[in-house]
Each structure stands twice: as C-alpha cells, then as structure tokens.
Amino acid sequence: MDQSFLPTTESVNKLIQELNKLPGIGPKSAQRLAYHLLRTPEEQTKLLAEAILSVKQKTKLCPLCFNVTESDPCHICSNAQRDRTTICVVEQPQDILALEHTGVYKGLYHVLHGAISPTEGVGADDIRIKELINRLQGSSIEEVILATNTNLEGEQTALYLNKLISPLGIKVTRLARGLPFGTELEYADDVTLTRALEGRQEF
Numbered sequence: 001m002d003q004s005f006l007p008t009t010e011s012v013n014k015l016i017q018e019l020n021k022l023p024g025i026g027p028k029s030a031q032r033l034a035y036h037l038l039r040t041p042e043e044q045t046k047l048l049a050e051a052i053l054s055v056k057q058k059t060k061l062c063p064l065c066f067n068v069t070e071s072d073p074c075h076i077c078s079n080a081q082r083d084r085t086t087i088c089v090v091e092q093p094q095d096i097l098a099l100e101h102t103g104v105y106k107g108l109y110h111v112l113h114g115a116i117s118p119t120e121g122v123g124a125d126d127i128r129i130k131e132l133i134n135r136l137q138g139s140s141i142e143e144v145i146l147a148t149n150t151n152l153e154g155e156q157t158a159l160y161l162n163k164l165i166s167p168l169g170i171k172v173t174r175l176a177r178g179l180p181f182g183t184e185l186e187y188a189d190d191v192t193l194t195r196a197l198e199g200r201q202e203f
C-alpha cells in the first residue's frame with residue numbers, strides 16, 4: 001500500500017501497514033484502528049503491545065495434540081478426567097474453543113493446523129497428519145471424530161484421513177447433521193455444534 005502521498009507520519013504509516021496484514025482488516029479499518037490507537041492513553045497501548053509479545057513468548061504447541069498451550073503437555077492432554085479412547089480432529093486451535101464451549105465433548109483433540117488444499121498448495125505433508133497417524137498407531141484410541149470444516153478443503157481432508165485411519169481398525173466418524181456446507185467450526189453456535197457432535201455418523 002503506497003501511503004507516501006498521505007499526510008501522516010512514517011510511524012503512523014508503519015502501524016497502518018502492519019494492522020492491514022491482519023485477517024479481516026482492510027486498509028480503511030487499518031487506518032481507523034491506527035488513529036484509534038493514537039488517541040488511546042499510552043498505558044493502554046502498552047498493555048496491548050505486551051499482550052501481543054507475551055502470547056508469542058509464552059505459548060507453544062502441545063507436543064501431543066498441537067493445541068496452543070503454556071504447559072507441556074496441554075491442560076486437555078494432561079487431564080486424567082478426559083476420555084482417552086476418543087480423538088476429535090480439528091483444523092485450528094480456535095475450533096477446540098468452540099467445541100469445548102458446548103461442554104458435550106470429553107475426549108482428546110488433534111489440531112491439524114490447516115486443511116489439504118491443492119489450489120493453495122497445501123498437501124498432506126504440510127499439516128499435522130503424520131503426527132496424528134503416529135499417535136493412533138498402537139494407542140488405546142477407539143474412535144476418531146473428523147471435525148474439519150464442512151467446506152471443500154475440510155471435506156477433502158476428512159476423506160483423506162478416513163482412508164488412512166480406517167485400516168488401523170479405528171472407528172471414524174464425521175460431524176454432520178446440523179452443520180450446513182461451508183461452515184467454519186469456530187463460527188458455529190453451541191446448539192448446532194452439540195447437535196453435530198451427538199449426531200456424528202460413521203464415515
């Protein structure tokens with residue numbers, strides 16, 4: 001974005017450019033946010049800057065399920081109350097938030113960190129599929145719930161995973177009923193997600 005003609009300072013331009021890189025933030029919103037921050041008391045902006053740095057410094061991925069965590073393993077993997085015979089496979093860590101919010105699911109998770117998408121050049125080796133299969137082999141897992149998004153990439157990923165997991169003698173199910181095509185899990189409401197979980201069907 002060429003901002004050289006705008007009557008702003010270099011530091012304001014820089015902030016606008018960085019904000020503009022965030023998902024869902026276009027040039028106009030970036031400008032609005034930048035000027036909002038300019039008007040915000042310094043203490044407040046410090047808290048924001050520190051929160052951004054701290055999340056990068058303190059969090060890592062759980063070595064078992066690849067959820068975002070500050071402990072090793074994460075609080076779900078290390079929770080003895082969780083059902084260790086079921087793994088729910090999701091695309092992103094924020095999908096876990098949505099599913100946990102329903103309070104229905106008591107098993108473990110596995111975060112792929114993406115979905116297979118030939119058009120965007122994302123192959124099976126680019127997401128955490130190998131780690132999932134390693135985790136399943138010789139484990140006590142009896143059911144894998146494929147909770148990838150219901151869009152094209154999510155469906156392709158679910159199909160691919162089913163082909164890999166079924167031969168291991170593990171039951172594979174898919175969230176289905178209630179989730180319309182094109183749904184991103186993190187935006188689904190509690191009622192819909194609960195229904196989709198309870199109504200999951202064998203692949």
Ligand SMILES: [Zn+2]
Pocket residue numbers: 062063064065066067073074075076077078
């Ligand atoms: Zn974990």
